[in-house]
Amino acid sequence: xxVVIAAAGTAGHINPGLAIAKKIQEEEKDSKIVxxxxxxxxxxxxxxxxxxxxxxxxxxxLSKKISIENIKKMIKTLKGFGxxxxxxxxxxxxxxxxxxxxxxxxxxxxxxxxxxxxxLHESNAFPGKAVxxxxxxxxxxxxxxxxxxxxxxxxxKIVYTGTPVKIKKRNYTEEQxxxxxxxxxxxxxxxxxxxxxxxxxxxxxxxxxxxxxKLGLNxxxxxxxxxGPKQYDIVKEELENHHKNxxxxxxxxxLPYIYNMEEIMNVVDVIVARSGAMTIxxxxxxxxxxxxxxxxxxxxNHQLYNAxxxxxxxxxxxxxxxxxxGEKLNTNIEKIILxxxxxxxxxxxxxxxxxxxxxxKIYTQIVEIIHHSNG
Numbered sequence: 001x002x003v004v005i006a007a008a009g010t011a012g013h014i015n016p017g018l019a020i021a022k023k024i025q026e027e028e029k030d031s032k033i034v035x036x037x038x039x040x041x042x043x044x045x046x047x048x049x050x051x052x053x054x055x056x057x058x059x060x061x062l063s064k065k066i067s068i069e070n071i072k073k074m075i076k077t078l079k080g081f082g083x084x085x086x087x088x089x090x091x092x093x094x095x096x097x098x099x100x101x102x103x104x105x106x107x108x109x110x111x112x113x114x115x116x117x118x119x120l121h122e123s124n125a126f127p128g129k130a131v132x133x134x135x136x137x138x139x140x141x142x143x144x145x146x147x148x149x150x151x152x153x154x155x156x157k158i159v160y161t162g163t164p165v166k167i168k169k170r171n172y173t174e175e176q177x178x179x180x181x182x183x184x185x186x187x188x189x190x191x192x193x194x195x196x197x198x199x200x201x202x203x204x205x206x207x208x209x210x211x212x213x214k215l216g217l218n219x220x221x222x223x224x225x226x227x228g229p230k231q232y233d234i235v236k237e238e239l240e241n242h243h244k245n246x247x248x249x250x251x252x253x254x255l256p257y258i259y260n261m262e263e264i265m266n267v268v269d270v271i272v273a274r275s276g277a278m279t280i281x282x283x284x285x286x287x288x289x290x291x292x293x294x295x296x297x298x299x300x301n302h303q304l305y306n307a308x309x310x311x312x313x314x315x316x317x318x319x320x321x322x323x324x325x326g327e328k329l330n331t332n333i334e335k336i337i338l339x340x341x342x343x344x345x346x347x348x349x350x351x352x353x354x355x356x357x358x359x360x361k362i363y364t365q366i367v368e369i370i371h372h373s374n375g
Contacts, residue, residue, distance in 0.1 A: 001031040001370070004093040004111075006084075007047075008037040008059070008103035012276045014046050016121055017099040019164030021052060023359040024366070034091055036084060036107050057083035059103045084110035094370045095119060098138075104130040112137045117373040119366060123163045123277030126305035127152050139369050142362060144277055144355075145309050161362050162355025163281040170266045177267045184253050184264070186222045191337045194268040196226040196258065202274055204321050205293055206231055211326025213249055214242060218330065221337045222251040224264060232256035270337045272329065275307035275318075283310065284354040289346030290316040291332050293324055315350035 003024055007017030014037075021033045035054045037043035047054040058080040084107045088096065096111035097119045098104035104120065108130075111118045118138040122131045125145040135141055135155040143149060144163040152158055172180070181188035197205045209225055212218055227235045235254065236246045246254050258264055265271065265286055273279050275292040283290050290310060294303035310316035317332050336342055355361075 001028050002093045003033045004096045006036045006098040006103045006107035008043050009041040009101045012278050013099050013101040014043050018050050023363050055087050059106050080106040108134045117369045124302040125309050126302040162358040164358045165281050167262045167282045169286050180263050180267050191221045191269045193223045193270045193333050195272040208324050208326045208329045212330050218251050224253045226255050226258045229256040275303040280306045284350050287347040287351040289336050292316050292318050296321045313349045315346050
């Protein structure tokens with residue numbers, strides 16, 4: 001099987017593409033998989049690191065506003081369509097898969113023009129512009145949340161599969177849990193909240209945690225806080241200005257990034273995070289209660305719709321970005337983390353949103369499309 005995957009920009013678009021690629025290779029050892037991205041996004045790190053070839057084209061997200069800058073981007077994106085077409089003619093793939101983002105526009109359109117079968121995967125509960133625009137052209141749209149189905153019009157076929165993620169639920173023993181927590185430098189007998197804002201960090205969440213530290217609010221629970229690599233030094237400096245050492249904050253472990261995220265997410269009691277599609281999927285899969293702070297100013301406010309997937313079943317609380325303060329966040333954490341029954345109940349409700357066997361479902365649809373096109 002020869003496959004081209006269009007994935008660019010954020011980890012939320014790229015990681016599902018990588019998971020799909022891995023599944024195809026597991027099923028078909030001789031498969032050839034090539035990614036198409038841009039020269040600007042995280043794909044330039046994540047895709048080669050995973051061992052796949054990356055070819056780049058010009059592609060941009062377009063605004064409705066008429067401006068010189070937007071016209072330039074439109075011209076470059078049209079050029080990207082030609083570049084994608086050239087790449088596809090060289091590879092002759094059996095299928096072209098898009099996992100969201102502006103890169104899909106040029107690549108899926110080029111494949112459609114060349115009569116190559118196409119598949120789109122939408123991770124968010126509120127579909128992005130690219131998926132909505134391309135739904136009519138593509139052979140099939142796969143969605144992560146059932147809520148997305150009614151928001152995609154004119155698609156030939158929509159299938160609910162869920163999003164493939166690396167993180168799995170682990171049933172650690174008490175001894176294993178204690179060892180993982182001990183390595184972090186915390187006490188396994190005291191509840192723990194995990195706080196992170198994605199690979200780049202989240203300034204608003206970070207500021208709320210700084211306020212919790214300054215006011216000494218986390219007396220009754222512990223916290224593992226991933227600031228994001230770019231913000232770690234900023235946090236360190238601000239703590240030093242308040243005569244605090246980043247390595248010796250009471251009930252707190254502060255890290256730039258968490259590399260053993262599967263272990264940590266499995267052993268904590270509550271998760272505080274943004275509500276990207278991958279994060280929502282992981283929280284549901286692990287069955288964890290959460291406090292979600294949707295990133296504002298994103299297309300169609302899709303992070304709020306993602307968060308509501310868990311909120312609507314009683315598995316999460318939502319705090320809007322402009323309403324987030326240290327005191328409010330601390331109150332919400334304590335309300336959940338100090339009530340074992342509430343923790344358990346919210347976690348069980350989160351599991352009801354989880355989708356099993358995602359990779360197999362996606363692979364089955366890929367095979368079906370290729371088989372149908374070969375007719």
